[in-house]
Amino acid sequence: MKQSNTFATGFIKAFCEAGTGLLVIDNPQRKNAVTAAMWRAIPEAIHWLHAEAGARVIVLTGGGTVDFSAGADISEFTELRNDAATARIYEASNSRAFAAVREAPVPVIAAVRGVCYGGGFGLAAAADLRLASSDAMFAVPAARLGLAYPADAVQDFVRGLGSQMARRALFTGAAMKAAELLACGFLSEMTEPDQLEQRAQILADTIAANAPLSLRASKLALRAVEEADVDMLREAEIIGASTFESEDYREGRTAFAERRRPVFTGR
Structure with missing residues (x-):
């Protein structure tokens, strides 16, 4: 919609x-x-x-x-x-x-x-x-x-x-x-x-079409590097680590195994 x-x-x-x-x-x-x-x-x-x-x-x-x-x-x-x-x-x-x-x-x-x-x-x-x-x-x-x-x-x-x-x-x-x-x-x-x-x-x-959490972690990490911001880099690392427990990571692995496009929800 x-x-x-x-x-x-x-x-x-x-x-x-x-x-x-x-x-x-x-x-x-x-x-x-x-x-x-x-x-x-x-x-x-x-x-x-x-x-x-x-x-x-x-x-x-x-x-x-x-x-x-x-x-x-x-x-x-x-x-x-x-x-x-x-x-x-x-x-x-x-x-x-x-x-x-x-x-x-x-x-x-x-x-x-x-x-x-x-x-x-x-x-x-x-x-x-x-x-x-x-x-x-x-x-x-x-x-x-x-x-x-x-x-x-x-x-x-x-x-x-x-x-x-x-x-x-x-x-x-x-x-x-x-x-x-x-x-x-x-x-x-x-x-x-x-x-x-x-x-x-x-x-x-x-x-x-990509995983929202992955995009957020990547954008934050890029900004942290460009701005030399240690606190921001740590935040990006935390968000990045959370992706391994996310539903989207499971969906990504499943879709790869089933040879189909993943459907990410941001969770």
Whole structure:
């Protein structure tokens, strides 16, 4: 059964079917620019998808057929980001959105087409896997606007792009092509524009068919290694050890013996 929900008066949409979640930044008239209300809604939507709708994987994408996201809605900056005090409040909601993607207990796939700038680029960088169409363009224009990118989100650029490309992106503000980001390892795959949705769906469905506890343990272990977090690594080890007592492990062994596809329940 397909489930759906909307947030931020419909500008953030969430869908889930057969364990595959879809989170849509839906503001195509403004190149899917993210308003303050949308930033606040992203963590809510991600929580709803995995905790209530039962998503085992989430695909993050932009509404319409042209762009992923132009980033934060600059038209709000005069009121909501006009000095250090208001900027701190605004950037806290940015950081919570990036963290919700990064720390989601299920894998998050960013499917990128067209413009992927600023905060949109940050959301993609926080995802676990990234696919892009060959026409996608990426940039962090903060330096060209006279502001600094949120420091706690820079880590995602460094991890995804590598040290040199992250510096290039942040220092120059210049746009980079999908082919460049495929070459540096930021993207796991580059597709033709008309194939992006299909390729993202195939990847998501493949992940959703696997054991949820295994996915959770793997994502946590990967984060622990990247962030050099000993406590997180220990938590991943505990979850990993619990899989050997799970119903899904028994189902996996049985299905292998019976030469059929396993049906995992997350228990």
